[in-house]
Amino acid sequence: MLFPSIDSNAMQSFVDCVEDQEHLRAQLAPSNLIAFIGDGSVLPRASGISNLPLAEEGVVRFKSPESMRVSFELPNRGRVEGMGIPCGVTLVCGGGFNGKSTLLQAIERGVYNHVPGDGRELVVADATAAKIKAEEGRSVCNTNIRPFINNLPFDKDTGSFSTADASGSTSMAASIQEAIEVGASALLFDEDTCATNFLIRDRRMQQLVPQDCEPITPLVSRIRELWTAKGISSILVIGGCGDYLGVADTVVSMHRYEPADVTSKARAIASDMPVPIAKPTTAHGPVLARTVVVPRGLASHKPPKAKTRWTISLFPPRGLDPQSADTAGASEEPEDLSELDLSALDQLVSVSQTRSIARIIHAAALESRHRTMRELLADADAQTLDELSPARGVAGDLARPRSIEVAQAINRLRGLHVPAPPGF
Known part of the structure; x- marks a missing residue:
């Protein structure tokens, strides 16, 4: 490339933008955060097949709740403010079509730097955050999914599990273990793309199907252990699984694309309406290198x-x-x-x-x-x-x-x- 043929201002803007994002991402861990969403960010995309920002009149720009607001000093932009998502277990809840999945999608893309004009230049996430979803039919080879699935029919071993046609639950169990194996420090889940029986077993189903007849240890029973014992954070988009309110550190509600910190309210609800969550009979244990x-x-x-x-x-x-x-x-x-x-x-x-x-x-x-x-x-x-x-x-x-x-x-x-x- 010849410098005279390049728009020097545009190039400098690009370099400054990338430098700021690298600096911002490097500040997450020291600040005990797994993600940051800057005020003024445009999270919605133009369409489901476009990475361009939504440009419609009246688009809602992101604004952090005051209780979650943090600020950073960047080398080029200077001081920026926005919502910091702390390490631990975070729920993103709210009604349908209010921006829950849009927020998660912005976070999952925050492992990369964005170009100027993307709208998400101030959205960054831990570089090792991994999205987990159900994937029926995928191949799994000798992966230890025993922390989540055990006692399969016909004595099929789950300590070294292989299949050419995984179910939704076994695929999620394998994907979590594989992500931990290669160093993921944060896991991202969207209820819409997860296997329901892997996420939760409610009280009625526990009464109908006894624990000794159910091979799945649902994520709700393990998610706190992943954080407290292994230091692996989670962000979950949840619309219908209220049992997670009892295991969350932070709860963010999305309403008309505007976030609110409802952690205190969620804890009060969990206290007033306690839900028994079955405790695993064994610890998650180490994830061995295969x-x-x-x-x-x-x-x-x-x-x-x-x-x-x-x-x-x-x-x-x-x-x-x-x-x-x-x-x-x-x-x-x-x-x-x-x-x-x-x-x-x-x-x-x-x-x-x-x-x-x-x-x-x-x-x-x-x-x-x-x-x-x-x-x-x-x-x-x-x-x-x-x-x-x-x-x-x-x-x-x-x-x-x-x-x-x-x-x-x-x-x-x-x-x-x-x-x-x-x-x-």
């Missing part, structure tokens, strides 16, 4: 290729035997290994990121060696984007994905080999 092997067969024919932001085409050789040495650990029956579905990865924002993930999978398949997921991610992160290119030239169409999305993609590979831990 050894993963991407089978060589997934790259021996043609390199994986990103078709869309959420789809990677895999080209295993015709007649690939899932039980061959290169695909050990695959399911007993041959499966279609030709496409990797990443549609549940809401924080994957660019096809250029997906291209990078495809090349990371390709490199891992060519090596096809045993290492932990974190070691695989560290090896990938140590490479420049150009080094990810098979030709080792200037690619030009790649963007750096977060390690969390790389791990999420690899964990969804059908044919992934994860040796069972000792004792299973």
Whole structure:
């Protein structure tokens, strides 16, 4: 790029904007926050398929409740104010169509920097925040989901759980454990995209189905332990599960896109209308680092290729035997290994990121060696984007994905080999 051909003012504005967001995000942890939403931010988007801010007349700009207002000094903007979401368990409640999910979507995108004019330049979140949602049909390979699901019919083991067709609840349990494994410090949930039976079991259902007949330990029974024992915060958008009022540290109500701090009111309601929440019989326990092997067969024919932001085409050789040495650990029956579905990865924002993930999978398949997921991610992160290119030239169409999305993609590979831990 030649500087004379660039609008210097626009470029300086871009650099200043990114610098401020990096500075702001770096202040979250020291301030005991997991997210910050600046006053004046425009959170709604122009449409469901657009990242442009809603530009309609009368759009509601974000304004923090006074009780949650915090301020920061930025290198370029100077002093900014907004709502700080503290570490711990936070609920976002309110009626339908009042901005609950819009707020969460802004927070989940706050792991990235925004360009000037986006409207969310002052919305930042902990860089390791991970969105969790139900994903029926996903592949799970030797993941310990026992903290959430145990005593499955026919003595199916959940300490090293594998399936080619996960249910909504088992997919959420696996996604939480996988996120913790790679270092997520905050989990984001939207009731609309979660499995209800994973979120909660109300009093009537507890009476109808005894605890010893229910394999699921719902999230409501574990969410405080995730915070107090592991330091993992949660933000939940909740509209119908009032039992969570008794386990929340902070409760924000959204009404006509305006937030209010209703924590005191929520605690009073929880005290006046107590709801028994079944306590887990065992502690959550450590999340062990699994050894993963991407089978060589997934790259021996043609390199994986990103078709869309959420789809990677895999080209295993015709007649690939899932039980061959290169695909050990695959399911007993041959499966279609030709496409990797990443549609549940809401924080994957660019096809250029997906291209990078495809090349990371390709490199891992060519090596096809045993290492932990974190070691695989560290090896990938140590490479420049150009080094990810098979030709080792200037690619030009790649963007750096977060390690969390790389791990999420690899964990969804059908044919992934994860040796069972000792004792299973």
